[in-house]
Amino acid sequence: MPKILLAGKFHPDTLTLLAEHPEVEVRTLIDPTEQQLVDAMPGVHGIVLRTTPFGEAACANADSLQIIARHGVGYDNVDVGAATAHGLPLAVVGEANSNAVCEHAFMLMLATMKDALPLDAATRGQDYGRRDSVTAREVSGKSILVVGFGRIGTRMARRCAAFDMHVIVADPYVPQRVIRGHGYEYVEDFRDALERADIITMHRPGNHDGSPELTGQEFSRMRKGAVLINTARGTLLDEDALYHALTNGPLAAAGLDVTRDEPPALDLPLLGLDNVFLSPHIAGVTQEAFRNMGLRAVQNCLDAFEGKLDPYYLINPEVLQSGDD
Structure with a gap:
């Protein structure tokens, strides 16, 4: 038996x-x-x-x-x-769980672009003067860089296109004719599109050695006001460099379902930022x-x-x- x-x-x-x-x-x-x-x-x-x-x-x-x-x-x-x-x-x-992860990434994108957490806190504190700060943005017409065109990345690209976004896809393992056949812009190396992307969303595996793909060099190339979404692996990001990019660099916000250490240390600087939307590696668990x-x-x-x-x-x-x- x-x-x-x-x-x-x-x-x-x-x-x-x-x-x-x-x-x-x-x-x-x-x-x-x-x-x-x-x-x-x-x-x-x-x-x-x-x-x-x-x-x-x-x-x-x-x-x-x-x-x-x-x-x-x-x-x-x-x-x-x-x-x-x-x-x-x-x-x-x-x-x-591909739909679940995709929807979570999409939620993080909307929440960060709409400044959801600070606006929620302002409402609870009766700070309606926050309306005059005009911090929320629309995704329609924005350029999104989808890094990884597998089960989740393909779904994310399709949903973003439906929201009238310009979709750029980076995946060296997928023929460019396939990506262009879906109506998306193709780049072989995601770094070549960092300067043009309003939103970057990560949908690729982590490196076998745990080395990050996004370091200070990559963050410095991002356009001012960009938003980063990561529902893939926390090891893809240099978290110190990410903190610098969010406080003194070009990034406006980040939506993270994953961190390098899980759970993260209580003194992780990213936890103290109100422009970081976090969830406990739960994107795929609906x-x-x-x-x-x-x-x-x-x-x-x-x-x-x-x-x-x-x-x-x-x-x-x-x-x-x-x-x-």
Whole structure:
């Protein structure tokens, strides 16, 4: 009897799906530590993993594991090299939370452009004189630089175009004919469009070594009054340089769902700025996306047991390919 380990909290419908498969044994660990996960691996055939780190020790102790199913599209908490070396397929959930992240990024864009947080505070403090400051801006007619044209970036670009924005897309892995075919401007290197973008929104993975893509050099090239949105990875930004750009540089505001350290240190200077709109890495966790991610992750396990796991969801498909040789 195959055994699935649910490592974390999941939508109730995931248990409903598993109940339809009485041939599968289910064990749940709520918010396990890394060591608890290592100790639980013997005899487990599939793991549905949320945020607990899964490294070399867990891979080595997984004597029966057929799949690591991430409850999400990111896999920073999984040692992919170790998983691959041990012949363990790593699957993600594809587009299960793409709409959620896109909508969150769009919300952050509108909130920062409309100066939502300061205006909310002013209203609560009966400061209606704030109306005379005229700080809110419209997005119609503005240029937005979409960095990354994957599942989320494509959705963001489409929504921005619907709001009559000029969309510039930077993604060296997507042919320019594809991007131009959608009616967007193409740049191979996002840095080439920084001077022209009113809004920059990040939708690309972090670098493997954790190095930032946006440093003081990039921030200095942004146009005065620009807004930065990041729902991708906190490691993409040099946070000290971002603070300088928001206080003494060209940036008017930033909307951040991610930070380099999560949760961030209480003395992180960015937390003290009223032109920074923050959320706790929750863009992809709506009610709908939470359900979709759970169902997809569990289905990936079930499909792996039956030998029909869709390669579309795999991060290291070479594991299965080598097994076919």
